[in-house]
Amino acid sequence: MxxxxxxxxxxxxxxxxxxxxxxxxxxxxxxxxxxxxxxxxxxxxxxxxxxxxxxxxxxxxxxxxxxxxxxxxxxxxxxxxxxxxxxxxxxxxxxxxxxxxxxxxxxxxxxxxxxxxxxxxxxxxxxxxxxxxxxxxxxxxxxxxxxxxxxxxxxxxxxxxxxxxxxxxxxxxxxxxxxxxxxxxxxxxxxxxxxxxxxxxxxxxxxxxxxxxxxxxxxxxxxxxxxxxxxxxxxxxxxxxxxxxxxxxxxxxxxxxxxxxxxxxxxxxxxxxxxxxxxxxxxxxxxxxxxxxxxxxxxxxxxxxxxxxxxxxxxxxxxxxxxxxxxxxxxxxxxxxxxxxxxxxxxxxxxxxxxxxxxxxxxxxxxxxxxxxxxxxxxxxxxxxxxxxxxxxxxxxxxxxxxxxxxxxxxxxxxxxxxxxxxxxxxxxxxxxxxxxxxxxxxxxxxxxxxxxxxxxxxxxxxxxxxxxxxxxxxxxxxxxxxxxxxxxxxxxxxxxxxxxxxxxxxxxxVEMVPTFLIESNVPTITAVKPYTPLELEGRDIYVREGCYNCHSQMVRPFRDEVARYGDYSKPGEFVYDHPFQWGSKRTGPDLHRIGGKYNNLWHLRHLDDPRLTSPGSIMPAYRFLLESKLDLSLTPNKIRVMRQLGVPYAKEVETECRTQAQTQARSIAADLEKDGVKGMADKEVIALIAYLQRLGTDIKWRETGPAAASIQAPAPAPAVAATATTSTHPSKGAGI
Amino acid sequence: MIRLVMERSGLTLWPVLSFVIFLVSCALMLAWLYRPGAAPFYGRLARMALGEDRTDAEKEG
Structure with a gap:
């Protein structure tokens, strides 16, 4: 021994x-x-x-x-x-x-x-x-x-x-x-x-x-x-x-x-x-x-x-x-x-x-x-x-x-x-x-x-x-x-x-992944779905940074109550440019996939400043610092470059023009806010987040037939960023509603 | 090629095949585990955690 x-x-x-x-x-x-x-x-x-x-x-x-x-x-x-x-x-x-x-x-x-x-x-x-x-x-x-x-x-x-x-x-x-x-x-x-x-x-x-x-x-x-x-x-x-x-x-x-x-x-x-x-x-x-x-x-x-x-x-x-x-x-x-x-x-x-x-x-x-x-x-x-x-x-x-x-x-x-x-x-x-x-x-x-x-x-x-x-x-x-x-x-x-x-x-x-990746019918392409603008992409990164997905989903399921509450159910083809996906797993707050255009820019600004102002009783933290911190666009060209490497169809020139495009869109949102008396927001992070939120769920025209059509405002037009149009295949998923 | 096979064979074939392989493997394994005369062997293995070394009390004793 x-x-x-x-x-x-x-x-x-x-x-x-x-x-x-x-x-x-x-x-x-x-x-x-x-x-x-x-x-x-x-x-x-x-x-x-x-x-x-x-x-x-x-x-x-x-x-x-x-x-x-x-x-x-x-x-x-x-x-x-x-x-x-x-x-x-x-x-x-x-x-x-x-x-x-x-x-x-x-x-x-x-x-x-x-x-x-x-x-x-x-x-x-x-x-x-x-x-x-x-x-x-x-x-x-x-x-x-x-x-x-x-x-x-x-x-x-x-x-x-x-x-x-x-x-x-x-x-x-x-x-x-x-x-x-x-x-x-x-x-x-x-x-x-x-x-x-x-x-x-x-x-x-x-x-x-x-x-x-x-x-x-x-x-x-x-x-x-x-x-x-x-x-x-x-x-x-x-x-x-x-x-x-x-x-x-x-x-x-x-x-x-x-x-x-x-x-x-x-x-x-x-x-x-x-x-x-x-x-x-x-x-x-x-x-x-x-x-x-x-x-x-x-x-x-x-x-x-x-x-x-x-x-x-x-x-x-x-x-x-x-x-x-x-x-x-x-x-x-x-x-x-x-x-x-x-x-x-x-x-x-x-x-x-x-x-x-x-x-x-x-x-x-x-x-x-x-x-x-x-x-x-x-x-x-x-x-x-x-x-x-x-x-x-x-x-x-x-x-x-x-x-x-x-x-x-x-x-x-x-x-x-x-x-x-x-x-x-x-x-x-x-x-x-x-x-x-x-x-x-x-x-x-x-x-x-x-x-x-x-x-x-x-x-x-x-x-x-x-x-x-x-x-x-x-x-x-x-x-x-x-x-x-x-x-x-x-x-x-x-x-x-x-x-x-x-x-x-x-x-x-x-067995689960290979077919999902290889067979195109699993994720039917929707022609109307375009990449995020540079400002929206920056806004999305702020959304990820703040961990919004911990409380908000971005996935309207094909149930009667969800369609009535949020809007048309989510289609697979709507997420093809989402790196990473942000579907979430919990709804402490409501789903956000159809939030785009539901409220005006001022509502979002006030809501992020103090959620209780627009939503009495809300338990959401205040994001006042987003109204004060400056939007950093130094990494935007790199982000666009990486997205292009990942197959997101940005035109080549977007890599060089993305900062200008972002600033232009930011000024447009800031000008809208100025009409309501809010000044000096054009270079703040909150503008990017608003741009992203206003974009969510708006690629397909669900509102024309959607239940909330009467109260919807059209979102501000975004700069063209797509290099190529994709082929169209209509989503075939059953609604079940 | 893989894509073609998957599209033509239908996606349901793959999980069904996996499930059948799983069930057959489980059945074979069960039969093997409960083969006659194997009980003492597994009885010894079940005690492995208890007897992997001498305890302090054993050393002192």
Whole structure:
């Protein structure tokens, strides 16, 4: 036997980072909850306005809190399951520090509006690149350890880690493809429908392969350890792994039901999402049944409490997800707070509680001293549990209320609640309840931080854990294991397992994406749709910078209520120049796709200056700074050049004339405002944003037959920017209204 | 070429084919996992997380 030392320092480093980022990310979440309950919490500061702060919250919780928790658990369990120290301590340290640096720089960037405008993929291209390199470092370190392992068989937890490493790399690279404009600005290579499909293929699988598979791996390792019981069924875990990684990748289009995405892709997303219930519940039952014979320990052991509740939330969230992916249910739930409740039952229920249980299990072992207080750990559990219930239940009620009120018609056949704000104000009490739940959850976390800090303070001097392992040399990667069965052979061949996993996860993405990209009938061209003018493009970038998509959708679905409320339903061909797409996933405020021409320029200016002036009761932050900050046109030629590279048909001369064109259009809007007594706006950012908003949804002439025709004003004519006319094919999507 | 095949075969063929492959793979895997005499093998694997190294108590004992 050989005595080896594990690298536990790296586990401790990730553990502490996880707690630090958890507090910061969840504090940002609580602040956002307060901003929705009362707009005054925006404090008039652009840096913490809802649209800029939300990406910080989601990224800090998913990639900082969740990511550090994953690495903490993976570095601990991998060494022990493979009976080998990590491949390289240097790579471990590079991984740790580079990951923290990316989060820090990216997070600060979000507060300054540096974002790609794609949910959970907001990091700009330069940081995306660094992130990809860091992921490669992690992969080399992980697979290097696998290659020099002293245990032939790869335990199931390691398969989930392998699935995560491969799939996240694929998702990140494919979704992150973009052409840079500057160090902090880029445009994705995809546009409109294609961009939406790729983004939600990524977005859903960020949940699937960053917040599910690695944590399932941790579940399969830490739950048996804590319960001191073997996994209930190893066979079930084999089925769980393969079925989950195959099915998950297909489910992305359920985020795009009833949108301009082709129906066949939506149906695929729905069917595979429903099928996903089977492996998810198989895994959930496997986890819960691992606790059989240890249930009596739940009365006293906070770790098992956390694990049992976490797995229960996994079961609830993975039942709710497929339910919400059914199109008829989604018609009600989408864009509402129900989605937010669902996400958080998964994020703070499944992931959060599992992480807390794992940390409580790890801390005494990593610092070689008993936990400071079991009572505080129990108090943390109950506080967190009650907090989640307040959060999730309030969002369920809010979401269903929103959905029903949006769709309600009177007996006379008109919208029962035509004023969107009437619905917003109805659910504000529920926003307060959500904030209360969030503060309980955060409070519990702070109790944990105190408990862990006291434990660490009382820790004696110690060395990293040692283990006795077989003296036999590390198993070469190509060596066949002793077991003679075909799947067991695969389980002893990590690189074959990795390749097969890659094939399995690739199938869904390829089947959904290739036809969407190649077959033109999926996105029928509309001749009237032209590229944005340079000023509108700048306005669109401000829209992205301020994160307007976090609260406003740009997708009128083919429902009677949406057409009555917003205007004609959105067509796939209307988004062909949208790099990135801005369909959004939530309607805290109304849809904006048909906002162009609905109000005059002065209305938009006053609304952005103070939303309460035009919309009493609005919870939107004020964007007064847009009326004061100067519009920067220095990058406009670069932006036009990149757009041309992406296939947007700007004439060559637009690259050189774009600034003049933008200034001309800006002066035209400013002159209109001057008629109403507002002066000095021609060089301000607000003018560009108004130009963009006035353009939205006006390419097709829906107003001639649209329901709101009587109250519509025609938008100001835009400078001609298109180099070539496109061929015409009328959209064929059924209205269903 | 790929475009032509996809347009002529109809898009529904691809997911149906994938689904059938998935179901057949699952059925085969289930049959294999539950083959006679395999239980002790999987029983040993299920204990891997518990027995990957000696605990502190074991070392002290």
């Amino acid at each position: 050989l005595r080896i030392k594990y690298d536990d320092k790296i586990t401790r480093m990730f553990l502490i980072a996880c707690l630090v980022w958890g507090v910061l990310g969840m504090s940002a979440g609580l602040w956002l909850a307060l901003e929705l309950a009362s707009w005054k919490f925006n404090l008039g500061l652009p840096y913490i306005s809802f649209g800029r702060l939300r990406p910080l919250h989601t990224n800090a919780v998913i990639f900082a809190f969740g990511g550090n928790a994953i690495f903490c658990g993976v570095y601990y369990s991998t060494q022990r399951l493979l009976k080998a120290r990590m491949f390289s301590d240097v790579l471990s340290r590079i991984h740790f520090w580079a990951w923290q640096a990316i989060i820090l720089v990216g997070g600060i960037g979000f507060l300054f509006g540096i974002t790609q405008g794609k949910e959970y993929a907001e990091l700009e291209w330069s940081l995306d690149l660094v992130l990809a390199l860091v992921w490669v470092v992690f992969a080399i370190n992980f697979f290097g350890t696998v290659a020099r392992r002293r245990e032939k068989h790869l335990y199931v937890a390691l398969w989930f880690y392998i699935g995560t490493i491969i799939t996240i790399a694929v998702l990140h690279i494919v979704n992150g493809l973009a052409i840079p404009v500057s160090l902090t600005k880029s445009y994705p290579v995809y546009a409109g429908v294609q961009d939406a499909l790729v983004q939600w293929w990524y977005g859903h699988n960020a949940v699937g392969f960053f917040l599910t598979t690695p944590f399932l791996g941790l579940m399969y390792y830490f739950v048996p350890k804590a319960a001191e019981r073997p996994v209930y069924s190893y066979r079930l875990s084999v089925m769980h792994f393969w079925a989950l990684v195959f099915l998950y990748i297909w489910a992305g289009p359920h985020h795009l039901h009833y949108t301009a995405l082709p129906d066949w892709a939506q149906d695929l997303g729905m069917v595979f999402s429903v099928m996903l219930l089977a492996p998810s519940w198989g895994g959930m039952l496997n986890g819960l049944l691992t606790l059989r014979g240890a249930w009596h320990k739940l009365r006293t052991d906070p770790i098992l409490k956390f694990f049992a509740a976490s797995i229960t939330f996994y079961g609830m969230a993975t039942f709710e997800g497929p339910l919400m992916s059914i199109k008829s249910v989604n018609a009600l739930s989408h864009y509402t707070e129900w989605t937010i409740g669902h996400v958080h039952s998964g994020a703070i229920g499944w992931v959060g509680l599992l992480v807390f249980g794992m940390i409580y299990w790890l801390v005494p072992r990593m610092w070689r001293t008993p936990l400071h207080s079991q009572a505080l750990a129990n108090a943390h559990f109950w506080t967190a549990l009650v907090g989640i219930l307040f959060y999730v239940v309030s969002m369920w009620i809010a979401g269903i209320t929103q959905g029903l009120m949006w769709k309600e018609f009177t007996n006379e056949g008109v919208l029962a609640y035509p004023n969107f704000l009437e619905i917003v104000t109805k659910i504000i009490p529920l926003y307060w309840l959500r904030a209360f739940g969030g503060s309980l959850y955060l409070g519990g976390l702070l109790v944990m931080v105190y408990n862990v800090a006291r434990t660490i303070r009382s820790a004696p001097a110690f060395q990293d854990e040692e283990a006795m392992v077989p003296e036999a040399p590390a198993v070469p990667a190509h060596a066949a294991p002793v077991a003679q069965y075909w799947h067991a052979v695969l389980e002893g061949r990590p690189f074959a397992l990795a390749i097969l996993t890659t094939v399995v996860i690739a199938i869904g993405g390829i």
